[in-house]
Structure formats: C-alpha cells, structure tokens
Amino acid sequence: MTRITRFRAGVLAAAVGAALSAAPAWAGTYDLTVDRVRIDTGAFTRTGIGYNGASPGPVLRFREGEDVTINVTNNLDQWTSVHWHGLILPYQQDGVPGVSFEGIAPGQTFTYRFPIVQAGTYWFHSHSGFQEADGAYGAIVIEPATREPFRYDRDYVVQLTDAHPHPGSRIMRNLKMMPDYYNRQQRTLFDFLGDAADEGLGAALSDRADWGGMRMMPTDVEDVQGFTPLMNGKGPEGNWTALFEPGERVRLRFINSSAMAYFDIRIPGLKMTVVQADGQNVQPVTVDELRIAVAETYDVIVRPTEDRAYSILAESVGRTAMARGTLAPREGMEAEVPALREPPRLTMADMGMAHGGMDHGSMGHGATAGDSHVMPDGTMMQGMDHGAAGDAAAGTHVMPNGSVMAGAAHAGMGSDSGTHTMPDGSVMEGMAHGGHRAAPADRFYAPGSGLTPVVADGGRFLSYADLKAQKPLYPERAPTREIELRLTGNMERYIWSFDGVKHEDAEPIRLQYGERVRFTFVNETMMTHPMHLHGMWSILDTGNGAWNPAKHVVSVPPGTTVAMEVEVDAPGRWVFHCHLAYHMEAGMMREVIVEGGPEGTAVDLGAGHGHGHARGAGG
Amino acid sequence: MPFTTTLRGCVAATLMILAAPVIAHAAGAHDGGHGGIHGQPATASAASRTVEVIMHDNYYEPEAISVRAGETIRFKVRNAGALVHEFNIGTAQMHAEHMPEMQMMVDHGVLKADRFDREAAKAMSKAMGHSMDHDYANSALIEPGKSAELIWTFPKNTEVRLDFGCTVPGHYESGMVGSFEFDAGS
The missing domain is CATH 2.60.40.420 (Cupredoxins -  blue copper proteins)
Known part of the structure; x- marks a missing residue:
C-alpha cells in the first residue's frame, strides 16, 4: 500500500x-x-x-x-x-x-x-x-x-535469532557444568606462541597469567557458540528475500530475538537511515553498519536504486556465524556474501571495572587523528576526523562543543606508554594508542576495548551517542533518586547477578509512582549485557540532554558505566533483567514493584512477594 | 534584508546577520557550480505567484509543486516542526554534494537538532578559515517557528529533474523531499 x-x-x-x-x-x-x-x-x-x-x-x-x-x-x-x-x-x-x-x-x-x-x-x-x-x-x-516522520514505499520485518541444535535446557546444564562448553574459540598453544611472536614472550606470558587468574578466556565474547543464525526463520542458505523496485524507499524492521547473540548488521552497497530504535522515533541518522543487541529493534530506511541484489548481512559480534538475506528486484537472486571477519579479542580495557579503575593519566597517547584518548581527568575525548586536528601540538582546534582547545594541552599528556603493576604483582602494558588500529571512538565502549565496533566496508558505525529522540516522550527533569546496579558474575560457576546477589536471594527493587529514577549500571564483568526493564521506558543517557531516547533495552559493554532514567508511571509488579537467556536464568534478574499511583490505579500488592520467574514444569 | 546578487566562485567570509530569523540571504560559494541548470535566484517583483511551503518533522507540505518552464516563484517557507529544516532547490546530485557540509556542521555543534548555534558557527568559521554560514540563494535553513522567503526562476529546460529537499543529516534519506513537476504545457 x-x-x-x-x-x-x-x-x-x-x-x-x-x-x-x-x-x-x-x-x-x-x-x-x-x-x-x-x-x-x-x-x-x-x-x-x-x-x-x-x-x-x-x-x-x-x-x-x-x-x-x-x-x-x-x-x-x-x-x-x-x-x-x-x-x-x-x-x-x-x-x-x-x-x-x-x-x-x-x-x-x-x-x-x-x-x-x-x-x-x-x-x-x-x-x-x-x-x-x-x-x-x-x-x-x-x-x-x-x-510518521519518514516515508517509505514498502516495509519488511527482519527478525534474527541464534538457533542452536541443543535445546535451551541442555545448553543451561552444560554451561553450569563447564562454562566454556560452547566457547569454541578457546585459545590454544598455537595462539600463545603467536602472541609471543607479536608481543614478546614476557608480555604473552603475563597476559596469559592475567587471564587465567581471572578465570576468563579472552575469547569470551560469545559464551554460546555453535548456533545457526536465522533471518525470518531461514538460515543463510535459505536466503530470505525482500523484493523492491529500484528507487523505492524500503523500511526494514530489524528485531534481534536471539537468546544470546549480538549482530553487526550491514547491507553492502546501501546506507541505512536509522529512524526508530526500540520502536521509538529517533532523529534520522544515516550509517553503514549498526550493532543490534539481544532484544533490541532498529527500523531503517534504505533506498536501493540499482536493478540488482543486495545482501542483508547480520554478522555475530563473536564472528562465528552470519545471518544472510537478500534485497532484490526479483526472486531467486543473490549478491556477494563476504567471509566472516576476524573474531574480536577482549583487551585489558574491557577489564577496567574489575581492577577498580585504572590510572588513565599514565596511558600512552598516540597522535593519530581519529583516535579517542582519555584526558587526565578520566573523561574521554572523541577522536576528530577532520585533518586539522591531526597535529595537536601545532595550533588550536575547535572541540565538538564549540569551545576552542589550546594545542599545548595535548603535548602535555605524555606519550610514553606507561606500564602499571596489577594488584597481583603482574605488570600490564600501557595502552599503546598509537599502535592499535584507529577505530573511531565510541564512548559507550571502554577506551581500547576489543569490542569497539569497526565498519567492515568503510563509512560510519552507529553509536548509542547518535540516538536522539525525534520527539521526546517525557519532559526533561532531574532524577529524584539514583540507584546504582553493579553487573556481576562468576564465569567459572556461570553465576550472573546484580551486586553479587542472584534473583532468588534478592529483595525486589521498590519504586514509587511519580519518581524519576536514574539507574546506573556498572559492568564489572567481561560480557556485554542487554538490560531490559518491563512496563516502563528506559530513557538512555546518550549525552543528548532533553533529546535522550526512550528505549526498552540498554546494552552495557564490559568495563563501562551506562545510565538510563525511568519515569515511574506504571503501578504494579514488573521485572528487570539481563536479556541474555542463560544469564537471566542464572540469576541476573530482579522484581520491580511500583507502589502508589493515581486514584483508582494503585495496585494492591498484598503481603509478601512472589519469587519472580516461576518456571513451568520441564523448563 | 534584500537578496544580493551572486558572488559566484568567491568564498564569502562574512559573519552571520544575527538579527534575522532566517539564515539564508546572499548567495554563497556553492551556488555557481552548475551554471544555472537548476535555475537562478530572482527578485520579488519578477515573481508570478507565491507558493507556501510548510516544514514538518520530517516532511514538507505540499510534497509536489507544479511549475512552468522559466517561471519565477516566490516561496514562503514556514517551519512548523520542532527541528531545524532546510528548503533547498536543486537536483538530487546537488543535494548529495551538500550533505557532507551539513554533517560537519552537526559534528561541530553548529547545527543542533532544534536550533542553529551562531556562537559555534563563529568559532567553526575561525577554525576552518572560511564562513560556515549557510547562505545560498537556492536554500533556506530555518529554525522551528521561523519563516523565510526564497524567490526562484526555474530553468527553461524542463528535462532537468528538480526537487526541494532538506539535507539536514538523515532527513532527505527519510523522505524529506518534494518534487517540482513541470507543467505539461511548458
């Protein structure tokens, strides 16, 4: 129509x-x-x-x-x-x-x-x-x-999942028994020897010891591998196809319904204009690639103008599998399907929180334009990608917020890649910013994180910082209360929790109708967690003030702190949890009780409280 | 403020005219590149009629305007939305070429969602060495609640496909574009 x-x-x-x-x-x-x-x-x-x-x-x-x-x-x-x-x-x-x-x-x-x-x-x-x-x-x-504040000629639902040959109950049992059961990318002796060649034997040994000491493997980007990614129920060979007429605007409603997998989505040859995130209109932003967390949705407009097929690719963040569909003018067409990229490796930066914070001031600073770097006070400055900023020692340059920064400030930061000694006595190399690839900074990832998104084919990768409400859902006001939740876990025993307490041992979070609560998530784990609150919007702090977008899933990468605010306007009993299926089941959930409400709507919650997710028989 | 004649090929280093509610007046450096294939600016007295265009978030009303070859139209454009929008007469190619500059203005905090930051524009102009004023004869960048006028003579060549579009990042791609339809009789 x-x-x-x-x-x-x-x-x-x-x-x-x-x-x-x-x-x-x-x-x-x-x-x-x-x-x-x-x-x-x-x-x-x-x-x-x-x-x-x-x-x-x-x-x-x-x-x-x-x-x-x-x-x-x-x-x-x-x-x-x-x-x-x-x-x-x-x-x-x-x-x-x-x-x-x-x-x-x-x-x-x-x-x-x-x-x-x-x-x-x-x-x-x-x-x-x-x-x-x-x-x-x-x-x-x-x-x-x-x-709607955007136009399109036709639309398609593009729903992704990570179908696994094992049923969920079996996956859970295996993870509890051996948390790396599904982690096929375990590092081997050969990987270690490769590291030794790259980094020097001492550094490689130290690195290995650190990781071992924390009982994590640097490849723990995906803790459940071995899945076949589906697009609208079809595997890559099934080639789910969406038809278009050249010149039309097509709306793609991406939904990530996976149990555990995050995907990086791109359509080689087509830019995507993001118009909705989690069902809410955002100010349109055109990108070449975006990362969709478990349970998130993104609606994009694409405008294929050529009479040819385009591949719709959703590559898992762990780079173990890729969902594939096709946008084509006729049935039965396909376009090139590129190979999977190299798997990302988590770095010490992703461990930031677990070490009680690092001395950012001693970190190395490369002069590469486009790199992010951490200022002495710990705040992170976005890399600039216009040439004038490259030689920071020279003149002044204008910061994104309009203020003018004196060039000398950069020179004073020091360029030695400082090492520092870890609590257990081992020595950690400083972050050699000049050395690692100049991935454009995304301030929602720890500086130097191995998970920082990088575009496959050039161009721009969507960041949470780009998300701004098209029309704010709620007026801006200061929060009336703040709640900090530490995201915690013990990978070896596959226990996941908030503040070290599993769901079954925890009290519900009690909120009062009419509050505006600011939730700050401090991720002390090595994994990225998509946090989902039922019943009320999570207004993600993307640094855009009144334009902060309302979402229902907030993804928190390792070693980062992410905040969102909730206008508490839905009386009753809700839940709040990490949407990674096996994390939720392992305890990363809380009941949320909203007390009070307008006349006639407040809920009589009775005495005591339920124990949350009563699973059906058989699970 | 009167519309001045073109300064094709010159880089204008003038500061913003702060009092006016609209940001497009004098022609700027980008106007000349296509030598009038998309028409040219004109004065009010030459206009044969006035067309009102309303900007919403993120679309125009109307979305198609009939014009005759060589006709001069006075456009009265009003922004009834909550975001800054642009009314830019040109070909799709011209719009595409204009987009990187608009993106840069966003990146430098000059073009904010709901306003044009003149202080940031001044600072950016200083740093860039040329004006970041958005002053082109074929284009009006309008803040919410404000209006602008743009008087345009359409080309005699009816084969060129002209539209009016908003190149604020993401808007054009979302469909904030309308077409100029040359009347069959022209």
Missing part, C-alpha cells in the same frame, strides 16, 4: 471510528496457539516451540489506539506465557509467570486484553523456561495514529 493510500485509509478509518464514538475505534481479536514445532535451519533440524504451528510465530499487526484481545491457547504439556516485549500495558497483561500472573497451564486458553498506546516495531516471546530460545518468538508491528 502506498503511503498516500495508507494515509487515506487511515483518515477514512478515523472518520468511521469517530462516527461510532460509543465504541473504541478499533478492537481486534487475535488468536495464538503455542505448539511443538519442527525447526529446520538448513544446517540442522530439531523440535522446538512456536506459535500457530511455526517458528518464528506470526507478525501481529495492531493499530495505535486499538483495544486488543489476544487469546493464547497452550498446546504444550508444560506451562507457558507470552510477554509483549516493549509494550506499555497494565502489569497483569505483561506475561511474566509468578509476577504478572500465574502462567498459562497446559491446555488452557488465557485471554490478554490491553489498549495499544504506542506505535512502531516490537516483538513477543515466551517468558517461561527456555521456550523463547527454543523458538517461541514472533513480531509486533503497530501502525501509528498520526503520520
């Missing part, structure tokens, strides 16, 4: 709706069944769980302002649930067993009813056991009530 036709249809529907003013304008009823299904990735088959007989489940299409009724029939022999990820709704409709409701018993039909108060791209999945990882996920597309 063209935009104009859609707009006219919307106007007509609105007029009809207004005429029937006694009833809501739209009130649709939708039926979902939860079934055992066969999952065929092209690389392997196994049984899993799906909706309406398939995995992924259907794309549910709602309209902003609609009152939806969704009947979910459980055809499994175990309890199930459906959580509407990113949707604002009454807490009893949120679908978390033991928190929102009891769950859906085998054979039972549970009816969800709630109003749709937002528009954009979202998704749904089971919140019971490992059913989501086993295939129980689908997409939600909500048409807006008013015109």
Whole structure:
C-alpha cells in the first residue's frame, strides 16, 4: 500500500471510528496457539516451540489506539506465557509467570486484553523456561495514529535469532557444568606462541597469567557458540528475500530475538537511515553498519536504486556465524556474501571495572587523528576526523562543543606508554594508542576495548551517542533518586547477578509512582549485557540532554558505566533483567514493584512477594 | 534584508546577520557550480505567484509543486516542526554534494537538532578559515517557528529533474523531499 493510500485509509478509518464514538475505534481479536514445532535451519533440524504451528510465530499487526484481545491457547504439556516485549500495558497483561500472573497451564486458553498506546516495531516471546530460545518468538508491528516522520514505499520485518541444535535446557546444564562448553574459540598453544611472536614472550606470558587468574578466556565474547543464525526463520542458505523496485524507499524492521547473540548488521552497497530504535522515533541518522543487541529493534530506511541484489548481512559480534538475506528486484537472486571477519579479542580495557579503575593519566597517547584518548581527568575525548586536528601540538582546534582547545594541552599528556603493576604483582602494558588500529571512538565502549565496533566496508558505525529522540516522550527533569546496579558474575560457576546477589536471594527493587529514577549500571564483568526493564521506558543517557531516547533495552559493554532514567508511571509488579537467556536464568534478574499511583490505579500488592520467574514444569 | 546578487566562485567570509530569523540571504560559494541548470535566484517583483511551503518533522507540505518552464516563484517557507529544516532547490546530485557540509556542521555543534548555534558557527568559521554560514540563494535553513522567503526562476529546460529537499543529516534519506513537476504545457 502506498503511503498516500495508507494515509487515506487511515483518515477514512478515523472518520468511521469517530462516527461510532460509543465504541473504541478499533478492537481486534487475535488468536495464538503455542505448539511443538519442527525447526529446520538448513544446517540442522530439531523440535522446538512456536506459535500457530511455526517458528518464528506470526507478525501481529495492531493499530495505535486499538483495544486488543489476544487469546493464547497452550498446546504444550508444560506451562507457558507470552510477554509483549516493549509494550506499555497494565502489569497483569505483561506475561511474566509468578509476577504478572500465574502462567498459562497446559491446555488452557488465557485471554490478554490491553489498549495499544504506542506505535512502531516490537516483538513477543515466551517468558517461561527456555521456550523463547527454543523458538517461541514472533513480531509486533503497530501502525501509528498520526503520520510518521519518514516515508517509505514498502516495509519488511527482519527478525534474527541464534538457533542452536541443543535445546535451551541442555545448553543451561552444560554451561553450569563447564562454562566454556560452547566457547569454541578457546585459545590454544598455537595462539600463545603467536602472541609471543607479536608481543614478546614476557608480555604473552603475563597476559596469559592475567587471564587465567581471572578465570576468563579472552575469547569470551560469545559464551554460546555453535548456533545457526536465522533471518525470518531461514538460515543463510535459505536466503530470505525482500523484493523492491529500484528507487523505492524500503523500511526494514530489524528485531534481534536471539537468546544470546549480538549482530553487526550491514547491507553492502546501501546506507541505512536509522529512524526508530526500540520502536521509538529517533532523529534520522544515516550509517553503514549498526550493532543490534539481544532484544533490541532498529527500523531503517534504505533506498536501493540499482536493478540488482543486495545482501542483508547480520554478522555475530563473536564472528562465528552470519545471518544472510537478500534485497532484490526479483526472486531467486543473490549478491556477494563476504567471509566472516576476524573474531574480536577482549583487551585489558574491557577489564577496567574489575581492577577498580585504572590510572588513565599514565596511558600512552598516540597522535593519530581519529583516535579517542582519555584526558587526565578520566573523561574521554572523541577522536576528530577532520585533518586539522591531526597535529595537536601545532595550533588550536575547535572541540565538538564549540569551545576552542589550546594545542599545548595535548603535548602535555605524555606519550610514553606507561606500564602499571596489577594488584597481583603482574605488570600490564600501557595502552599503546598509537599502535592499535584507529577505530573511531565510541564512548559507550571502554577506551581500547576489543569490542569497539569497526565498519567492515568503510563509512560510519552507529553509536548509542547518535540516538536522539525525534520527539521526546517525557519532559526533561532531574532524577529524584539514583540507584546504582553493579553487573556481576562468576564465569567459572556461570553465576550472573546484580551486586553479587542472584534473583532468588534478592529483595525486589521498590519504586514509587511519580519518581524519576536514574539507574546506573556498572559492568564489572567481561560480557556485554542487554538490560531490559518491563512496563516502563528506559530513557538512555546518550549525552543528548532533553533529546535522550526512550528505549526498552540498554546494552552495557564490559568495563563501562551506562545510565538510563525511568519515569515511574506504571503501578504494579514488573521485572528487570539481563536479556541474555542463560544469564537471566542464572540469576541476573530482579522484581520491580511500583507502589502508589493515581486514584483508582494503585495496585494492591498484598503481603509478601512472589519469587519472580516461576518456571513451568520441564523448563 | 534584500537578496544580493551572486558572488559566484568567491568564498564569502562574512559573519552571520544575527538579527534575522532566517539564515539564508546572499548567495554563497556553492551556488555557481552548475551554471544555472537548476535555475537562478530572482527578485520579488519578477515573481508570478507565491507558493507556501510548510516544514514538518520530517516532511514538507505540499510534497509536489507544479511549475512552468522559466517561471519565477516566490516561496514562503514556514517551519512548523520542532527541528531545524532546510528548503533547498536543486537536483538530487546537488543535494548529495551538500550533505557532507551539513554533517560537519552537526559534528561541530553548529547545527543542533532544534536550533542553529551562531556562537559555534563563529568559532567553526575561525577554525576552518572560511564562513560556515549557510547562505545560498537556492536554500533556506530555518529554525522551528521561523519563516523565510526564497524567490526562484526555474530553468527553461524542463528535462532537468528538480526537487526541494532538506539535507539536514538523515532527513532527505527519510523522505524529506518534494518534487517540482513541470507543467505539461511548458
């Protein structure tokens, strides 16, 4: 449907709706069944769980302002649930067993009813056991009530997942038993000898000892490898294809429904203009590549002008697998599929928090334009990519914020790559900034991090710093309270937690209706965690003040501190957790109770509290 | 402020005219490159009619404007959105060539989401050695709530595809562009 036709249809529907003013304008009823299904990735088959007989489940299409009724029939022999990820709704409709409701018993039909108060791209999945990882996920597309701030001629849902030959329950058992069970990139003797050649024997030994002492492997970027990435249910060979006519604007609704895998998305030959993040309109920003965390969504506009095929690539951040689809003018076409890139290696920078902070002032500073570097006071300065800044010792140059910086300040920083002695007595080399590749700085990654995104084919990589609300959801105000949460874990025992306390041993986080709470996540682990709060928006502090975007997933890389703020306006019982499936199950979750509320809406929460995620039998 | 005649090929080093609500007046360095293939600026007295264009976030109203070959139109452009937008007459190629400069203005904090930072523009002009003023005869960069006028004579050659677009980073790609349709009769 063209935009104009859609707009006219919307106007007509609105007029009809207004005429029937006694009833809501739209009130649709939708039926979902939860079934055992066969999952065929092209690389392997196994049984899993799906909706309406398939995995992924259907794309549910709602309209902003609609009152939806969704009947979910459980055809499994175990309890199930459906959580509407990113949707604002009454807490009893949120679908978390033991928190929102009891769950859906085998054979039972549970009816969800709630109003749709937002528009954009979202998704749904089971919140019971490992059913989501086993295939129980689908997409939600909500048409807006008013015109969107961007135009397109056609749109496609592009839903990604990391399908694994092992069912989720088995993966969990294996991880608990041996945390590196699925980490195929374990470093070998040959890797060590290679390091010794590169860095010198002393440095390589020291490096190895440090990593060993922390009981982590430098390759722990992905703790579950061996998956086949799917795009809309098809493996790379399946080549899911989206058709276009040259010159059209195409909207791609990327959803990462993986259990554990992050993907770097690019379409060689096409730039992507990001217009939504987590369903919320952002000021459009054109990039060549973007990283999508588990559970995030990004809507982009592309405009292919040539009569040829383009590959849609989603390369896992650990570089072990790549999902592949095609944008083409006709069926049956494909474009070049490049090889996987070299796996990133975590660096000591990613361990920053675990060492109680490092002496940034003694770090080396290369003169390369474009590098980030850490100022003596610990703040990080973005690299400049215009030539004038290169020779910092010379003149002045203008900082991004308009102030003018004297050139001499750079010279005074010192250029020796200072070493420092670690608490255990081993010596760590300083960060030789001049030496490592000049990856454009992304201040959401620790300086010198091995995970800092680098564009595959040149151009620009999206950063959280680029995300600004198109129209802020809430007025800006100072937070009324601050809560710091340390992201903690013990990789050897595969325990993940907040502040060292697992979900089952923790008290709920209690918030008061009307607060604005600033959550600061301090990541003391080696992994990147996508933090997801149910029921309320997470206003991510991207440094853009009033334009900070509202999201529902905030990804926190290792060794970093990331903050988001919540306008506490949804009474009831919610949860908050790392969306990596096996981390959540291992304890990285909390119940969140919102007390109080406007007259008539405050929830009677009764005495005591539930223990959160009551898993169905069988898990 | 009157529209001055073109200074093609010269780098204008003038400062911003701070009092005016609109940022585009005198022609600047970028206007001349295509030798009038997209038309040329004109004075109000030559205009045969006035067309109102409203900027929203992120689109124009209307999205298509009929014109006759050689016609002179006075455009009254108003920004009814919450973000800064541009009304830029040219070919798609010209818009693409203009985009890197707009991106640089964003990177240097000159072009903010909802305003044009004149202090930052002055500082950037000093550092860059030439004016970062956005003053081109074929273009108006307008802050929210403000208006501007742009008087344009369309070329006699009706084969050139002209549109009006906003090259604030991301806007054009999102669809903030409208087309000039040459009347069949011209």
